[in-house]
Amino acid sequence: MNATHMTTEETQRNIARQLNDIISQSERIISSRADIESLESFSKYSAELKAFLRDHSTNEMVVERLDSIPLIDMKSYYRTSMFAILGGWIGVGVYLRKQMIIARAMNDVRAAQAGYSSIQFLLKNEWQ
Numbered sequence: 001m002n003a004t005h006m007t008t009e010e011t012q013r014n015i016a017r018q019l020n021d022i023i024s025q026s027e028r029i030i031s032s033r034a035d036i037e038s039l040e041s042f043s044k045y046s047a048e049l050k051a052f053l054r055d056h057s058t059n060e061m062v063v064e065r066l067d068s069i070p071l072i073d074m075k076s077y078y079r080t081s082m083f084a085i086l087g088g089w090i091g092v093g094v095y096l097r098k099q100m101i102i103a104r105a106m107n108d109v110r111a112a113q114a115g116y117s118s119i120q121f122l123l124k125n126e127w128q
Contacts, residue, residue: 011056012127018049019120026113030106036074036098039105043072046112053119059126062119069115070108074101 025042028034034042050066057063 012123015053015056015123016120018052019116019123022046022049022116023113023120026109026116029109030113033102033106036101036105039072039102039109040074042109042112043074043105046072049116057123059122061122065115065119065122069112072105072108072112074105 022042022045025045029038029042046069050069054063054066057066
């Protein structure tokens with residue numbers, strides 16, 4: 001995501017491609033009920049893209065939308081779901097914990113998808 005030597009047009013194409021990519025990733029995750037590894041990968045890409053967009057956008061509405069996109073913090077999901085193990089058998093607890101982690105992350109992926117779609121719309125209108 002290094003844009004130090006890109007023209008404005010190249011940066012815009014790069015941003016448009018990355019927005020399309022993350023929106024597509026979120027659609028795949030939502031439709032396939034993704035595993036934890038896919039969610040962690042999405043989380044990392046989302047954080048990198050948010051930082052890149054923040055560094056390269058002067059549009060206040062884009063920055064506001066970036067602030068509304070949740071940080072998908074898998075580590076915090078692991079910590080808060082630990083109580084599922086304490087409530088029952090270990091095997092059932094581990095399964096429930098995994099399902100809780102995925103459910104929480106999926107909610108945040110949906111919110112991120114909405115935020116990135118909104119940013120994509122704003123930037124398309126700005127660049128026309």
